[in-house]
Amino acid sequence: MTEAVSRPTLEAVAARAGVSRATVSRVVNGGDGVREPLVERVRRAVEELGYVPNQAARSLVTRRHDAVAVVIAEPEARVFADPFFALQLRGISKELTAHDSQLVLLLTEGPEDYARVGRYLAGGHVDGALVFSLHLDDPLPGLIRGAGVPTVFGGRPGWGDGPRGDGPTVYVDSDNRGGARDAVRHLVGLGRTRVAHITGPLDQTSAVDRLDGFRDVMVDADPRLIVEGDFTPAGGERAMRVLLDRCPEVDAVFAANDLSAAGALRVLRERGRRVPEDVAVIGFDDMLPVAEGADPPLTTVRQDIEEMGRLMARLLLRGLDRRGRDEDADPGPGKGLGGAPSSVVLPTTLIRRASA
């Protein structure tokens, strides 16, 4: 039996509805300029045959793919294990779905994969890309810009804001610096005077920005109160030990993320320090269940990760739309509302729980 169910084509639908291919195509793509009775006939034929347009054929002529690549660089177990990307993906997925776009996931295990990603993007298989690059010196972003694909970055890329090469870099990030400031101010407001900071890995902009926020408030912080961590519980433990050894009278800790805060909490308990009475602790991310599940529950800075993802997708799609329209309509100087998308920095919220 020829089980190879050859799916119905436009032609078949046209035949059944007694119209031309062109008309069916018009109906399938919105139905503008086709009179009602015909539209109805075609719709029914589509329904009856279970017609689904062949995306490959469509792409071949339209040069659109209704697909967006999401590039996540170096999903080391450590990084990938936290729910961060999962939530971003969720936000991205929602937004893309709402615009009938597909999500093509590109994970890289390291620089050896970059060429593949570059080739894929340059190959024009997708309409745009959403890129997460974690490290300051990562060559991936540059490579991707080279591919000439519309791109929105997740998190402020290492080279800072502003144009570089062709056009401005568009990214979505949360207000790491501002959030850090809020956290530290809260600790200071609690009357704490020896406020320490466990940083994240300083080759990531988020960690750098949080450190900057810390410094904004603790202008002349004792450098011994700043210890580099790595966003992991183990790193948090290490840092906390260093901190307690260096400066036993520390009375507050701002950890650059919840995971390292959890590590710090453990060491504090182990060393007999009460939280928050002896040492107040604040994290960052509001990563449930880590933050809520910590003992005591963690005061932390919440960022809306899913919203970041959604926003990235939205910016990209808007850019694509604009690009499409600009083909025929000369942009002109005053291009009214909705100009080129620009970067967005989302606000953070301090979530007060028991630890501070």
Added chain:
Amino acid sequence: MTEAVSRPTLEAVAARAGVSRATVSRVVNGGDGVREPLVERVRRAVEELGYVPNQAARSLVTRRHDAVAVVIAEPEARVFADPFFALQLRGISKELTAHDSQLVLLLTEGPEDYARVGRYLAGGHVDGALVFSLHLDDPLPGLIRGAGVPTVFGGRPGWGDGPRGDGPTVYVDSDNRGGARDAVRHLVGLGRTRVAHITGPLDQTSAVDRLDGFRDVMVDADPRLIVEGDFTPAGGERAMRVLLDRCPEVDAVFAANDLSAAGALRVLRERGRRVPEDVAVIGFDDMLPVAEGADPPLTTVRQDIEEMGRLMARLLLRGLDRRGRDEDADPGPGKGLGGAPSSVVLPTTLIRRASA
């Protein structure tokens, strides 16, 4: 400037190399049956022009897409927040990459999205699908089978093993039941007699299987020692409280996953029970950093999640290959090695840490 970089076509490469399109095509697709000097000429032309095949055009005629859909149903924050899917995705991605296939991610927010997924899969946009369905009564798997796309499931689907409708269901799972048995046996071997079980949500096969494993060993377990949890720390806390109230002399707990074990640990500490002296605790998953970071570090049952993902992809791709070959070669009764792929259940390992 016409920045709209129209990418070079086969035609262009052919012209430059002084051969026909067909020859270029042959070279690009492996170069069989083309003499060396020509191959070289074509390769150079491809290189010089930066030619990348147009996948849409190719798919149009070959009906292959070199793309696989990964369907993850209901990424509720809770479920999606754990690294489970992230690791699976990683494994899948690695395997697909090795076979030059793309990963199209389809997330659903609930049954209202199922029609969309069904349409997409039935639309023949991908060569196959990898599907994670969590709940016993989930209509998604059935829907997907209806779409007639080669599919491999992650985790044993609710309807049990064996054929249903067209062909056998292929899935990859870890040995939940066996792992649970190992865990409980370990507790018994420690001399514990009042062993309790905090289950997962019992509408998931993994939770059911782990419960079955528990019962395999504790054949006549006091039903009061089995409390339903939901794979979350909060659920673990609730269950542990119930357990301590019902049966204060409980001396061991097998939690259906690490997250609920972590919750249980917290309640035990709160109630002044020492772990493992008074109560031994074992989890499941070996979800780092939860397990390793718990206090005390959690004895747990490890499953190789990434390997599961890799295996799913491998099974699917193998099935696709086979399908492709079977077109011309009549399968015949004795089809030698590599018959139709069948389900795989991966072994688990007991990881001994401090909690038991």
Added chain:
DNA sequence: GCCCGATCCGGGAGCGCTCTCAGGCCGGCC
């Protein structure tokens, strides 16, 4: 009643690729 414009529909080209098929070439054998 006729002409003109707007509206709607169909014909047909062609997107970039693969794949079949026929023809050309070359070597070997009688």
Added chain:
DNA sequence: GGCCGGCCTGAGAGCGCTCCCGGATCGGGC
């Protein structure tokens, strides 16, 4: 030396769709 067969190569059709453009149809205005 002629013929046959095998190996390479090129010509061409066609995958399913969109979109341009020409023709048909209809209504309105003079």
